[in-house]
Amino acid sequence: LAKTTQPISMDSYEGQEVNITCSHNNIATNDYITWYQQFPSQGPRFIIQGYKTKVTNEVASLFIPADRKSSTLSLPRVSLSDTAVYYCLVGDLNRDDKIIFGKGTRLHILP
Amino acid sequence: DAGVTQSPTHLIKTRGQHVTLRCSPISGHKRVSWYQQVLGQGPQFIFQYYEKEERGRGNFPDRFSARQFPNYSSELNVNALLLGDSALYLCASSSSAGANRETQYFGPGTRLLVL
Numbered sequence: 001l002a003k004t005t006q007p008i009s010m011d012s013y014e015g016q017e018v019n020i021t022c023s024h025n026n027i028a029t030n031d032y033i034t035w036y037q038q039f040p041s042q043g044p045r046f047i048i049q050g051y052k053t054k055v056t057n058e059v060a061s062l063f064i065p066a067d068r069k070s071s072t073l074s075l076p077r078v079s080l081s082d083t084a085v086y087y088c089l090v091g092d093l094n095r096d097d098k099i100i101f102g103k104g105t106r107l108h109i110l111p
Numbered sequence: 112d113a114g115v116t117q118s119p120t121h122l123i124k125t126r127g128q129h130v131t132l133r134c135s136p137i138s139g140h141k142r143v144s145w146y147q148q149v150l151g152q153g154p155q156f157i158f159q160y161y162e163k164e165e166r167g168r169g170n171f172p173d174r175f176s177a178r179q180f181p182n183y184s185s186e187l188n189v190n191a192l193l194l195g196d197s198a199l200y201l202c203a204s205s206s207s208a209g210a211n212r213e214t215q216y217f218g219p220g221t222r223l224l225v226l
Contacts, residue, residue: 034214041199041222042219042220043201043217043219044154044201044217046214099159099215102153104153
């Protein structure tokens with residue numbers, strides 16, 4: 001089972017770009033990398049998913065190097081409402097694996 | 112389209128009681144997973160069901176059980192409740208097996224407090 005390691009917390013300021021890196025050294029060939037955002041007492045919200053190189057959607061970008069042993073979630077021009085916990089997950093639901101959440105990264109956006 | 116729905120939203124029970132939590136997946140999703148999230152921690156995997164069969168189980172005691180119905184909705188049952196079972200219980204659904212990149216979508220959760 002691929003385990004992930006993320007920084008426990010990060011602070012940033014409104015309007016800045018925030019990059020959160022996740023390490024997953026034993027990622028398997030079929031594993032995808034998925035990031036979720038979670039606000040207190042709410043379910044995690046899907047942000048972005050990727051397999052390799054770069055993926056971009058309306059809220060974030062995901063950068064994955066060729067060896068896929070890490071990934072970086074990039075949030076452009078953050079606002080106060082981006083204060084949340086961000087989880088990096090690695091897995092393949094088709095394998096019926098347990099999907100493991102780490103402790104996540106607590107992102108605190110300052111005015 | 113409606114997202115994953117869970118009921119009830121909040122629940123208070125006492126030690127030793129039994130609880131049933133319910134989840135309705137996104138329409139067309141056949142895979143349902145359950146997670147327990149205690150305060151300050153990431154969600155912990157409990158069960159995964161696909162086509163009414165258990166496909167995965169986390170490190171939880173036998174007091175925890177679940178099932179999936181023909182309409183793909185699911186129930187999580189917890190017997191003999193302990194204080195430590197107080198948590199946010201999350202349900203997630205995803206599309207059918209065979210897709211290369213299934214994504215789990217989470218419900219709002221059920222907040223269980225055991226006194």
